[in-house]
Amino acid sequence: MQFAFDAELWIWDARRDDSWTFVSLPTDVSEEIHDMGGVPRRGFGSRRVRVTIGGSTWLTSVFPDSARGCYVLPVKRAVRTAESIEAGDTAAVTVELVDP
DSSP states (O other): OOOEEEEEEEEOOGGGGGGEEEOOOOOOEEEEHOSSSOOOOGGGGEEEEEETTEEEEEEEEEEEEEETTTTEEEEHHHHHHHHTTOOTOOOEEEEEEEOO
């Protein structure tokens, strides 16, 4: 299952010094991922995904964030550098669920 959306990058307040940067998946996408059967959840309720932003594709996990009511996706520094994006920018994101 693959989802495409635009999302703004933001910095996790609890780790601001480390510049942990995320995008939030849209609520409807998060609900669909949460409700899917056959895709086992991993630690902390995470789901394994393949992500593409611009020309960068990588494997990671999305994590449920109860405060935001959606899954959040970490965007590593190497991708932000390669794609010339930073917190506050909006990126076109493709997320595909993969087997664990």
